[in-house]
Amino acid sequence: MSTLTSSCSWKAGDGVSDQFPAGLRVLVVDDDPTCLRILEKMLKTCQYQVTTCSRSDVALSTLRDNKNGFDIVLSDVHMPDMDGFKLLEHIGLEMDLPVIMMSADDGKQVVMKGVTHGACDYLIKPIRIEALKNIWQHVVRKRKNEWKELEQCGSVEDGDRPQKHLEDVDYSSTANEGSWKSGKRRKEEEDDAEERDDSSTLKKPRVVWSVELHQQFVSAVNQLGIDKAVPKKILELMNVPGLTRENVASHLQKYRLYLRRLSGVPQHQAGVNSSFIGTQDAGFGAISSLNGYEIQALAATGQLAPQSLATLQAAGLGRSAGKSGISIPMLDQRNLFSFDNPKLRFGEGQSQQNLGTNSKQANLLHGIPTTMEPKQLVNLQQSAQSFGSMSMPVHTHGAQSSSLLMPMGQPQARRHVISESGSSRPPVLQANMGQSIMSTGLVGQALGRSGTAENGRGLGHNAILQTSSAMNFPMNQVSDAPVSSFPIQSTFPTSKGGYPEDVNSSIIKGPGGGMPSYDILHDLQQIRSNDWEFQNVGVTFDTSQPGNSVQGNIDTSGLLLVHQGLSSGQSSNGHNRNISAAGKSLLSADGNRQVTTPNVGQPPTSLVDNPVQIKTEGFPDMSYQAVLYPEHYSQEDIMNAFLKQQQGIGPPDSEFEFDGFSVNNIPV
Amino acid sequence: MADLHQQLTTMRQSLLDEELLDEQFVQLEELEAEGNPNFVVEVFSLYFRDSTKTLESVGQMLEKTPVEFDKVDRALHMLKGNSASVGAYKVVTEVNRMRDLIEEKNPESCNATYEQLKKEHDVLKGKMEAYLQLLKEAEAAEKPSQGGGGGGDDDEDPMSSTESS
Numbered sequence: 019m020s021t022l023t024s025s026c027s028w029k030a031g032d033g034v035s036d037q038f039p040a041g042l043r044v045l046v047v048d049d050d051p052t053c054l055r056i057l058e059k060m061l062k063t064c065q066y067q068v069t070t071c072s073r074s075d076v077a078l079s080t081l082r083d084n085k086n087g088f089d090i091v092l093s094d095v096h097m098p099d100m101d102g103f104k105l106l107e108h109i110g111l112e113m114d115l116p117v118i119m120m121s122a123d124d125g126k127q128v129v130m131k132g133v134t135h136g137a138c139d140y141l142i143k144p145i146r147i148e149a150l151k152n153i154w155q156h157v158v159r160k161r162k163n164e165w166k167e168l169e170q171c172g173s174v175e176d177g178d179r180p181q182k183h184l185e186d187v188d189y190s191s192t193a194n195e196g197s198w199k200s201g202k203r204r205k206e207e208e209d210d211a212e213e214r215d216d217s218s219t220l221k222k223p224r225v226v227w228s229v230e231l232h233q234q235f236v237s238a239v240n241q242l243g244i245d246k247a248v249p250k251k252i253l254e255l256m257n258v259p260g261l262t263r264e265n266v267a268s269h270l271q272k273y274r275l276y277l278r279r280l281s282g283v284p285q286h287q288a289g290v291n292s293s294f295i296g297t298q299d300a301g302f303g304a305i306s307s308l309n310g311y312e313i314q315a316l317a318a319t320g321q322l323a324p325q326s327l328a329t330l331q332a333a334g335l336g337r338s339a340g341k342s343g344i345s346i347p348m349l350d351q352r353n354l355f356s357f358d359n360p361k362l363r364f365g366e367g368q369s370q371q372n373l374g375t376n377s378k379q380a381n382l383l384h385g386i387p388t389t390m391e392p393k394q395l396v397n398l399q400q401s402a403q404s405f406g407s408m409s410m411p412v413h414t415h416g417a418q419s420s421s422l423l424m425p426m427g428q429p430q431a432r433r434h435v436i437s438e439s440g441s442s443r444p445p446v447l448q449a450n451m452g453q454s455i456m457s458t459g460l461v462g463q464a465l466g467r468s469g470t471a472e473n474g475r476g477l478g479h480n481a482i483l484q485t486s487s488a489m490n491f492p493m494n495q496v497s498d499a500p501v502s503s504f505p506i507q508s509t510f511p512t513s514k515g516g517y518p519e520d521v522n523s524s525i526i527k528g529p530g531g532g533m534p535s536y537d538i539l540h541d542l543q544q545i546r547s548n549d550w551e552f553q554n555v556g557v558t559f560d561t562s563q564p565g566n567s568v569q570g571n572i573d574t575s576g577l578l579l580v581h582q583g584l585s586s587g588q589s590s591n592g593h594n595r596n597i598s599a600a601g602k603s604l605l606s607a608d609g610n611r612q613v614t615t616p617n618v619g620q621p622p623t624s625l626v627d628n629p630v631q632i633k634t635e636g637f638p639d640m641s642y643q644a645v646l647y648p649e650h651y652s653q654e655d656i657m658n659a660f661l662k663q664q665q666g667i668g669p670p671d672s673e674f675e676f677d678g679f680s681v682n683n684i685p686v
Numbered sequence: 687m688a689d690l691h692q693q694l695t696t697m698r699q700s701l702l703d704e705e706l707l708d709e710q711f712v713q714l715e716e717l718e719a720e721g722n723p724n725f726v727v728e729v730f731s732l733y734f735r736d737s738t739k740t741l742e743s744v745g746q747m748l749e750k751t752p753v754e755f756d757k758v759d760r761a762l763h764m765l766k767g768n769s770a771s772v773g774a775y776k777v778v779t780e781v782n783r784m785r786d787l788i789e790e791k792n793p794e795s796c797n798a799t800y801e802q803l804k805k806e807h808d809v810l811k812g813k814m815e816a817y818l819q820l821l822k823e824a825e826a827a828e829k830p831s832q833g834g835g836g837g838g839d840d841d842e843d844p845m846s847s848t849e850s851s
Binding site: 049050051052053055056059060063094096121122123143144145146147 | 710713714716717720722725728729732733736760763764766767768770771772773
């Protein structure tokens with residue numbers, strides 16, 4: 019028996035012997051020499067093949083150098099060079115081996131942490147040999163699951179899985195121990211629910227990106243470097259049987275969008291806006307300055323010039339537009355749109371807020387697809403349509419509005435339209451807004467709606483005209499919807515400066531709908547912060563979701579709010595923290611942006627709640643972010659959030675789908 | 687020999703009765719019995735080497751101002767782990783007590799507990815040393831071929847009569 023000291027000496031693994039579990043190849047990692055020695059002896063007594071390490075880095079490199087050289091890993095939790103949980107993650111990602119955590123600590127949190135990080139088991143020191151005698155079960159179980167997965171996927175990647183390859187996959191199996199296993203199970207369940215279809219041509223079932231899987235993915239990406247992370251390498255690194263390159267590729271795509279959204283939303287927005295709106299960029303800028311308040315005002319007045327709304331939307335859409343194509347798939351569109359938008363009443367006599375902010379609003383709306391009430395969306399659509407789409411029938415539904423959105427890029431045309439429609443539109447606006455433009459529409463609605471009608475609208479229109487170049491979206495017209503769009507404004511971190519004020523003032527000046535904006539905002543708030551997720555959602559909206567989706571957006575209040583939070587989060591530093599805070603910030607008037615914050619805050623609870631909810635859903639997003647900034651805790655937080663979500667919101671389908679998830683849960 | 691054994695038994699029993707050692711210690715003994723000679727000695731050597739060091743550093747940390755309670759706690763956690771693994775029951779108890787006080791971050795009570803912990807540890811150390819020494823002697827006495835107290839020197843000493851076959 020070679021004396022294995024604390025140094026790592028790997029004994030050539032020849033696979034599991036026939037006398038399984040004898041010969042099980044165990045790697046023990048513990049910085050305490052006493053414990054290490056004792057464990058070694060115990061494991062040897064169990065007839066396992068033992069390798070010891072006192073450092074995590076040595077352990078990792080040993081594992082890497084000897085892929086398939088070990089069957090199971092035992093690791094201490096508290097180690098000086100690397101946290102045991104981190105090691106656990108690495109191992110899970112790279113080697114997918116069962117890992118058992120050990121510690122003298124038996125606190126519930128720590129044990130839970132082990133579970134959430136994917137440990138198969140957690141042993142409390144002092145470890146008795148009896149406990150070690152059964153660790154082989156984890157190996158067997160894992161193999162079994164892998165086989166099952168392979169079978170499901172219809173492809174056997176590890177054909178040479180040694181020993182126990184259990185074909186009787188019973189998922190419901192034996193133990194739900196090991197988060198890995200339960201994660202897999204969940205994965206299965208989610209598979210059905212999962213809408214996103216990553217798998218391409220292969221007959222593999224749709225991959226459900228469970229928490230663990232995503233963590234693995236993220237770790238792999240980080241390891242490779244986000245720039246160099248190619249699906250093939252990620253796949254290799256993840257080493258998850260049954261996962262295809264296509265799965266990884268599509269997930270990576272989404273992930274990248276997510277990152278972009280988080281970090282570069284403003285830019286993206288700008289970029290997108292430009293793409294969409296062409297000239298509207300300026301408008302957007304202005305719009306962005308439109309804080310939620312303004313949007314609210316706009317919405318309140320319901321007179322948000324379609325243009326403004328359009329611009330807002332464009333702004334929002336711009337972002338989303340760019341993403342819409344992409345993000346939509348990521349987002350659970352249905353989620354996005356499923357938000358009820360009671361608040362859609364932007365159009366309702368909302369003041370016409372400058373549509374300038376529309377762009378912002380639009381964004382907001384986008385972002386907050388959920389908040390829009392369906393009807394509001396419709397309104398928005400209509401209004402938007404009337405405005406933007408040059409000739410889109412105001413009363414068209416969201417579908418139209420979506421089309422409206424598209425045309426946003428043509429501000430000029432829109433302007434005209436808007437100006438025309440503005441006056442007569444207000445009600446129409448609302449309908450149009452239905453779509454993603456909702457946000458913008460809301461604005462427009464707010465602007466146009468301004469119950470006071472024309473006047474307000476006029477203002478709004480003007481504003482809209484200015485801003486809306488892109489905003490023509492009739493969507494803006496959604497203003498009918500409760501000027502939830504206002505909050506959206508706030509989300510526009512950019513120019514929220516002056517512009518919004520203009521809008522506000524215009525709105526207020528207008529039909530005196532200034533006050534109404536509050537109502538709208540109130541409504542908007544109700545719409546919920548679903549928008550939290552909206553960042554992406556907004557995108558989806560772009561996809562010209564039919565009224566439904568729009569409605570989701572229409573929940574502008576929520577949208578706006580969320581949006582604000584989101585944008586704030588994004589603009590600030592894309593930290594997921596921000597995002598989480600976004601929801602809150604929305605309410606709390608994120609920074610200076612949100613003039614309307616107070617308004618928003620009014621129906622505080624609803625929004626707050628929503629954001630929270632959204633947040634949770636957004637967590638997966640956060641996880642992305644977290645990954646970006648390799649902070650262990652963020653993932654933990656995510657996990658916590660995730661877990662909390664699970665409790666609070668129900669099974670979070672592969673929460674990794676940033677945004678859009680929340681949509682589901684957002685109770686409208 | 688019989689005396690030796692007798693002594694050993696008594697010693698061992700008292701260690702267990704006084705709860706200086708607990709069931710875990712018995713496990714270690716069993717491990718040794720399964721063909722791991724000197725396992726217990728080896729383990730306790732490792733343990734005391736580390737535990738003494740840890741205690742010293744904890745003492746130093748407590749004397750510093752301000753006291754870095756986090757570090758102290760971490761050190762204690764480590765001490766708890768390995769003390770528990772060798773079955774040093776009383777030491778573990780004291781460690782736990784101290785860790786509770788650390789949470790309160792009260793330097794005075796921490797110091798008092800530290801002294802207590804140190805005391806228990808040193809008592810155990812003394813007794814274990816005596817016990818293990820006796821054990822060695824007993825084993826040596828049982829195996830006339832081995833050099834007295836030869837702790838398994840594998841030196842290739844031609845002069846050594848204890849050549850492992």
